[in-house]
Amino acid sequence: MSRTFVGMPAFPLAARTAVADAQLRRNLGHATATIRAKRAAVVSEVQDWEALRARGAEVKDRVLANLDTYLLELEQRLTEAGATVHWARDADEANAIVVTIAGERTAADREAGRAPEVVKVKSMATQEIGLNEALEAAGIRAWETDLAELIVQLGDDLPSHILVPAIHRNRAEVRDIFRREMGRAGRPAPEDLTDEPARLAEAARLHLREKFLRAKVAVSGANFAVAETGTLVVVESEGNGRMCLTLPDTLITVVGIEKLVPTWEDLAVFLQLLPRSSTGERMNPYTSMWTGVHAREGVGDGEPVGDGPQDVHVVLVDNGRTDVLADVVGRQALRCIRCSACLNVCPVYERVGGHAYGSVYPGPIGAVLGPMMRGRRGALEQSLPYASTLCGACFDACPVRIEIPELLVHLRTQVVEHHRAPGSRGLPKPEALAMRAGAWTFADAGRYEKAQNASTLAGRLGDRLLHGRGTVGRMPGPLSAWSDARDAPVPPKQTFRQWWARTHTDTPADPRPDTHEGGVP
């Protein structure tokens, strides 16, 4: 039932469609402006916000530098607490592990003729590995229980935001989706459903309640994994996560290996950074923490009695993360705590939405993580590092100080180098040639001055043709990317250095001798 991102067109093409969608623009503009204002307000009231950001970055860098040690510590603590730890190199391995466990625990349902099912807490890691599709292929229904995630799932849609996957939908659209689709997935929406938020939430609550009470297996991600105690942490707003984490007997948690924090003291830093950055709240409504299997003493005849899930699994997933770690410049991307602040402040994201980024990670961090985790070969992956003006708003908002503009430039260089490599196909030839010729010209002032003569000549011609108007209208060829929407200035008839040479005859006029003879390198 759910769609995937495979085969998405390159960013500029997808962006063209998105930019032209008036409803989308309105929905996104409204939603991002609201959340930006909320974030700004709660961040400004924290006196030492910058120090907190620096600590967040420092803790994550420490984790990444000692990832092996902390992962083994986490495994040991989890095992001691009665959880079973699984290691997955990639998406396929992780999916196979979850499908096997979920399949076994729901076998009785299958035998009784009921559809096997799991309930899910919103999780980026499980979206990244395509778990719902893998479960579905094995005949197991995966029910999303986060409200926005439910909207996306019922609407057979794709998520477009890390935190608010249905950010591209407005209330009226949500109502239509609920009315149309809820009945097929369980309890139908009431006939007289309106688009009031309270009514929509009530419909979702009633629809989901049956699923919580029935499910034997829950699947979650984790925002943090505390190595020193083996504690997993989920922060959320709606309480659906708490339901999933406590009601079913079996709990399977899929965790990216970078989600570690060494200690509870470190965790405290992130529990301050995350809610303010993501939902613009001082604290999120629900914070669930669990350490393996929980047992209570002294209930009934004094024997320990299980409390909460008694069959607890943790799947630690790599899926490209160690490749990112191997890149000394790029590894800071693994600090990301998926708060989505960078999406909300990004002027490109605000106008395009999440789908154009072609993966579950949209926006500035998606433009970085996509090519890093999936490789730089595909057309989409090669276009993503260029899906930014490098305005830097993302860095300022990022609670763990990821230098996203620098990473984008770093990736652009890799894309260019990839095409430069011998035997590579699909060269961006005209651009590469123009860049080389341009750099060759600029590398020497004499050559540069000769090239400028063409520009002043155009200026003199333009002056005659345009009868003194200072701008040019539409132009052909690649220049049309500029001139389709903007007028262009007519080049001046005299460059600055020509003016300087005439007016400042006392200063040395000659450029350095040409030291770069020998044609375009």
Place this chain on the structure above:
Amino acid sequence: MRVALFATCFNDTMWPSTPKAVVTLLERLGCAVEFPRAQTCCGQMFTNTGYATESVPLVRSFVETFTPYDAVVVPSGSCTGSVREQHAALARRVGDAGLERAVSELAPRVHELSEFVVDVLGVTEVGAYFPHRVTYHPTCHSLRMIRVGDRPLRLLRAVRGIDLVSLPAAEECCGFGGTFVMKNPDVSVAMGSDKARHVRETGAEVLVAGDNSCLAHVGGLLSRHRAGVRTLHLAEVLAATEDAPWRPGDGVDHEVGS
């Protein structure tokens, strides 16, 4: 103090009235400025498009040209950022430790115009006169890369006769982004149109910024819409006085031998 003007290739070729205004302004403030003719381009467009290899010779040439000076003045936040924030990494990338050292010694002496006037010369009242309704766009690289803060606004507020109005959503990017204009034309125009709309909301007749590249983009949109708003570099506002007021047309620099 030997002060060099780095005009930037874009200003030198397309917007000569801006570096001319820098010369006028600084000379008025008693600061003699030199124009080393070996200068060309900081390499930003190459670096930011992924052509780091092509940028390295430009870094080398920049360092050779400007090392003899005590201060370098740049009428562009973006090119200042390229020198201060990117040149060292480019040198490091090719493993040229000598170049990296030379860059880190030179970089702190490279100042964007408003930084130079406010911090180095210690002036905010530059004696300018500009009797027009003006709004100011801070430009991303001035704001978030080199962090000029409110220096340009402090300079503008002290200008006589100016009617300075604040720009809604001023800190949002205009959508220029160098080759972004070509690579993502639809998003660039969408962002630029919003910026142009905010400019028009102010009722200003002049949009001022510290980067002619951003101004060419927003100005090109305003001109296409026949909005009746002109763009002008900060230097040209600060250079204007009662005795030598800024005149429309100067920005296009049509008069040979002016």
